[in-house]
Amino acid sequence: MARKKRKIVEQVQFSGIADKGLAVGRDPDGQVYFIDGAVPGDEATVEITRKKKGVPFGKVHHITKESIDRVEPFCQHFDLCGGCKWQNLSYEAQLREKDTYVRNAIQRIGKVEVGSWEPILEGGKTKFYRNKLEYSFSSARWMTEEEISSNEVITDKKGLGFNKAGTFDKVINLETCYLQEAPSSEIRNWLRTYTSGEDFPYYSSRSKKGWLRNIMLRSTEKGEFLVLISFAYDDEKLRKQLLDDLIVAFPAIKSVFYVLSDKVNSVTIDLDYHHYYGEKVLIEYLGDVAFQIGPKSFFQTNTTQAVRLYDVVKEYADFKGNEIVYDLYTGLGSIALYIANEVATVTGIEEIPEAIHYANINKDLNNIENTVFYTGDVKDILTDGFVQKHGKADTIITDPPRIGMHPEVVNTLLESGAKKIVYVSCNPATQARDIRLLSEKYEVKRLRPVDMFPHTHHVESVALLELK
Numbered sequence: 229m230a231r232k233k234r235k236i237v238e239q240v241q242f243s244g245i246a247d248k249g250l251a252v253g254r255d256p257d258g259q260v261y262f263i264d265g266a267v268p269g270d271e272a273t274v275e276i277t278r279k280k281k282g283v284p285f286g287k288v289h290h291i292t293k294e295s296i297d298r299v300e301p302f303c304q305h306f307d308l309c310g311g312c313k314w315q316n317l318s319y320e321a322q323l324r325e326k327d328t329y330v331r332n333a334i335q336r337i338g339k340v341e342v343g344s345w346e347p348i349l350e351g352g353k354t355k356f357y358r359n360k361l362e363y364s365f366s367s368a369r370w371m372t373e374e375e376i377s378s379n380e381v382i383t384d385k386k387g388l389g390f391n392k393a394g395t396f397d398k399v400i401n402l403e404t405c406y407l408q409e410a411p412s413s414e415i416r417n418w419l420r421t422y423t424s425g426e427d428f429p430y431y432s433s434r435s436k437k438g439w440l441r442n443i444m445l446r447s448t449e450k451g452e453f454l455v456l457i458s459f460a461y462d463d464e465k466l467r468k469q470l471l472d473d474l475i476v477a478f479p480a481i482k483s484v485f486y487v488l489s490d491k492v493n494s495v496t497i498d499l500d501y502h503h504y505y506g507e508k509v510l511i512e513y514l515g516d517v518a519f520q521i522g523p524k525s526f527f528q529t530n531t532t533q534a535v536r537l538y539d540v541v542k543e544y545a546d547f548k549g550n551e552i553v554y555d556l557y558t559g560l561g562s563i564a565l566y567i568a569n570e571v572a573t574v575t576g577i578e579e580i581p582e583a584i585h586y587a588n589i590n591k592d593l594n595n596i597e598n599t600v601f602y603t604g605d606v607k608d609i610l611t612d613g614f615v616q617k618h619g620k621a622d623t624i625i626t627d628p629p630r631i632g633m634h635p636e637v638v639n640t641l642l643e644s645g646a647k648k649i650v651y652v653s654c655n656p657a658t659q660a661r662d663i664r665l666l667s668e669k670y671e672v673k674r675l676r677p678v679d680m681f682p683h684t685h686h687v688e689s690v691a692l693l694e695l696k
């Protein structure tokens with residue numbers, strides 16, 4: 229059956245960025261489009277791929293006029309990978325777009341006055357800023373059109389890298405990746421070379437056959453690495469040979485774990501990890517606070533920028549030393565532990581039991597005594613009885629997931645009487661919605677976007693709300 233011809237639209241002018249990093253453009257009749265592959269300032273001919281609630285979405289067919297903010301992507305894998313989609317936009321323009329995106333959300337959805345708009349806090353490191361990466365092995369790497377259309381017989385079909393966006397079984401054979409410090413790429417490339425022979429079959433997500441499945445690399449600011457390799461089944465001799473040689477090749481590797489997984493998906497957090505070599509945990513610092521990093525620990529993925537984000541929280545909260553503080557959606561308690569020595573008490577609430585397990589370990593590691601953690605849904609835990617037990621909060625820090633806070637939690641905050649709320653968000657749209665609800669009793673004194681993930685559309689935003 230012939231493929232339905234897609235609609236082509238000419239002369240679309242792009243002026244901004246929408247959710248998920250798509251560029252927002254208008255054709256000469258004023259029709260709005262959400263398009264992948266364009267940047268603000270471009271003019272392009274676009275191909276419409278779908279419609280959602282009447283709004284056309286699509287991709288660039290070809291650029292007819294390049295934006296002055298376009299730059300040459302620095303990564304050779306930019307076109308295929310999709311991991312750092314904004315590498316073709318100058319970093320200054322990325323910051324401007326993120327700043328505008330947050331302001332628009334707060335003004336259009338929040339409809340509140342902001343006392344002081346503060347400029348976006350740039351990303352510190354714009355390359356090699358992640359402390360955790362996961363790569364997949366695949367028996368069917370992604371092949372370029374040229375490879376497919378050439379008549380050559382392709383023998384090297386194995387791939388080790390990131391999944392091609394939109395595919396579940398095709399992996400891009402990465403040579404370089406600018407997300408994690410060395411020797412992250414070197415470890416990955418060494419593994420690929422070492423396992424290139426037939427003795428080391430890569431896993432196929434289609435046939436469910438093959439041995440090597442995934443690797444996870446965690447690194448600390450000191451340059452130490454923890455490696456977790458996932459195998460589909462055990463082959464003790466080959467596993468030992470591979471891991472022993474890997475350890476010798478990279479002195480930066482201080483800890484090695486492996487996991488055996490015959491699961492259909494690649495999630496292994498629910499399985500037992502076998503400790504093979506070195507330390508069981510690495511130690512990472514946020515400011516002066518030490519955190520244990522194991523293969524299952526949750527941790528902010530951009531260490532340096534997490535400290536800068538938490539410093540904005542501290543600055544906004546402006547603690548005097550006697551405050552009762554609640555840290556809602558505390559994760560592994562990183563904000564709670566970071567501020568603990570500046571306040572009277574901190575109470576953290578988080579629904580994932582494992583995260584609270586690590587929060588308590590890290591609390592003990594740092595001899596912090598004025599912090600308690602509770603496991604459960606904030607909406608169920610933060611009750612009147614809870615407040616009676618822990619005291620009325622002077623300051624509430626809230627850092628919810630992308631969906632924002634449950635309306636019941638917003639109501640509890642409205643009734644809390646807390647003098648300050650510091651709202652950290654990874655989704656300005658839901659932050660704006662919640663701020664609007666809170667504006668019944670709170671005014672927004674300060675607001676600052678923070679760039680945690682350069683070259684992506686993601687942006688955090690911190691707001692200081694004070695009781696009217």
Ligand SMILES: C[S@@+](CC[C@H](N)C(=O)[O-])C[C@H]1O[C@@H](n2cnc3c(N)ncnc32)[C@H](O)[C@@H]1O
Pocket residue numbers: 527528557558559560561562563577578579580583604605606607627628629630654
């Ligand atoms: C954006 S993260 C913030 C983590 C932490 N504040 C930090 O800086 O690393 C949101 C956290 O909220 C937790 N969470 C999501 N929904 C929740 C709920 N209804 N009640 C409690 N915790 C929840 C998630 O598991 C996650 O750890």
